[in-house]
Amino acid sequence: MSKIVSATYMTLDGDISNMMDWHFDYFGEEAQKAATVQLAEADALIMGRETYEGFAAAWSSRAGADEFADRMNSIKKYVVSTTLTEPEWANTEVISENVVERVREIKESGTSLLQYGFGDVTRLLLENGLFDELRLWLHPVLSGKAQPSELLYRDTPQAKFTYNGVEVHDTGLIILSYLAKNAA
Numbered sequence: 001m002s003k004i005v006s007a008t009y010m011t012l013d014g015d016i017s018n019m020m021d022w023h024f025d026y027f028g029e030e031a032q033k034a035a036t037v038q039l040a041e042a043d044a045l046i047m048g049r050e051t052y053e054g055f056a057a058a059w060s061s062r063a064g065a066d067e068f069a070d071r072m073n074s075i076k077k078y079v080v081s082t083t084l085t086e087p088e089w090a091n092t093e094v095i096s097e098n099v100v101e102r103v104r105e106i107k108e109s110g111t112s113l114l115q116y117g118f119g120d121v122t123r124l125l126l127e128n129g130l131f132d133e134l135r136l137w138l139h140p141v142l143s144g145k146a147q148p149s150e151l152l153y154r155d156t157p158q159a160k161f162t163y164n165g166v167e168v169h170d171t172g173l174i175i176l177s178y179l180a181k182n183a184a
């Protein structure tokens with residue numbers, strides 16, 4: 001069954017944007033395995049323009065480095081953007097109009113989508129019942145530097161979830177899984 005999963009890396013104080021400062025200290029073998037399985041379960045990625053630009057720069061430069069990098073570069077990518085017109089990263093389709101309808105079509109075609117982070121695209125999916133699972137990769141650190149726009153919290157309608165599981169890693173990283181109650 002197809003689904004849309006958001007894998008959101010965050011600190012104890014809700015920072016989801018400054019990963020270079022805190023993520024890699026906790027990304028051990030267990031996390032690498034979990035990340036590899038998570039990516040392997042997806043048929044495609046979905047993201048906004050900012051995530052796309054960061055990922056395109058980082059992952060295209062790692063082509064051939066390892067299986068994970070090769071999967072990131074070869075997997076189908078859907079970018080929700082009204083400003084990106086000529087994507088350069090391989091296998092990318094821009095969705096600029098009728099976003100909800102297009103994502104619904106992709107999902108109904110049997111395509112499972114993986115999204116990294118939690119932003120405008122995630123909230124749009126939640127509001128329209130297209131979002132299925134939230135995986136919070138909770139890192140045991142207080143960032144102490146995130147600006148309000150870099151925190152998981154945003155003004156948004158209430159969304160309820162059902163507990164789906166947890167992984168606890170030796171580094172202290174915890175992956176919490178929740179299913180959206182309003183998923184279509």
